[in-house]
Amino acid sequence: MIKKERVYLYVVAALFIGFVGGVVYSAYQTPVTAGVHQEEGRGQGAAETIAALEKAAKDNPKDGQVWVELGHAYFDTGQAKQAIAAYNKALELLPGDLNVMTDLGVMYHQDNQHQKAIEVFDQVLRANPEHEQARFNKGVVLLTGLNDPKAALAEWKILVKYRPMAAAPSGQMVADLIDQVEKQMKETAKP
Numbered sequence: 536m537i538k539k540e541r542v543y544l545y546v547v548a549a550l551f552i553g554f555v556g557g558v559v560y561s562a563y564q565t566p567v568t569a570g571v572h573q574e575e576g577r578g579q580g581a582a583e584t585i586a587a588l589e590k591a592a593k594d595n596p597k598d599g600q601v602w603v604e605l606g607h608a609y610f611d612t613g614q615a616k617q618a619i620a621a622y623n624k625a626l627e628l629l630p631g632d633l634n635v636m637t638d639l640g641v642m643y644h645q646d647n648q649h650q651k652a653i654e655v656f657d658q659v660l661r662a663n664p665e666h667e668q669a670r671f672n673k674g675v676v677l678l679t680g681l682n683d684p685k686a687a688l689a690e691w692k693i694l695v696k697y698r699p700m701a702a703a704p705s706g707q708m709v710a711d712l713i714d715q716v717e718k719q720m721k722e723t724a725k726p
Contacts, residue, residue, distance in 0.1 A: 581612050599628030603635055610638055615646040633659045637669045649680030667701055670694040671709065684720060688713055
C-alpha cells in the first residue's frame with residue numbers, strides 16, 4: 536500500500552516535470568543554430584533541395600560544405616539520423632567546425648541520444664567556452680533529455696556570465712528562463 540504523502544510527492548514531481556518541460560519547450564521551440572539555415576529546407580521545395588544536395592554530395596564526396604548543407608536540409612526537415620550522418624561526414628572533411636558540431640549535438644538530442652549530444656557540446660565548449668548555441672543547447676538537453684534541472688541551470692548561468700543578453704530562440708532572455716525554472720523548482724520543493 537502506498538502512503539498518501541508519497542502519492543502527493545509523485546503528483547508534485549509529475550507536475551514539476553511537466554511545467555519545466557513546457558517552459559523549456561516554449562523557450563526552445565527550435566534550436567538556436569537552426570536560425571542560420573532554417574528557411575532553406577522548408578516548404579514544397581524541401582524534397583527537391585535534399586535531392587539536389589544528395590546528388591551534389593554523391594558527385595563531390597570530398598566537398599565538406601556540400602555535406603554541411605545536406606545536414607542542414609535534413610536538420611530543417613526533422614530527419615535526425617540523416618542529419619547526423621551528413622554532419623559526421625562534413626566533420627571528417629572540415630574537422631573542428633564548432634557550429635557544425637553544435638548542430639550535430641542538437642540532432643543527437645532529437646534522436647534521443649542525449650549523452651552523445653552532451654559529449655559533442657562538451658567538445659565545442661572545450662574549444663570555445665563562450666559558444667552561445669552549444670552552451671544553451673547543452674542546458675536544454677540536460678533539462679529535457681536527462682531531466683537534470685540543476686545541471687541545466689548551471690550551464691545557463693555560465694552562458695549568462697559570458698553573454699548577459701543571451702536569448703532563447705523564442706526571444707526570451709536566458710536570465711528570465713533561469714528565474715522561471717528556479718522559481719518552479721522552489722515551488723515544487725515545498726511540502
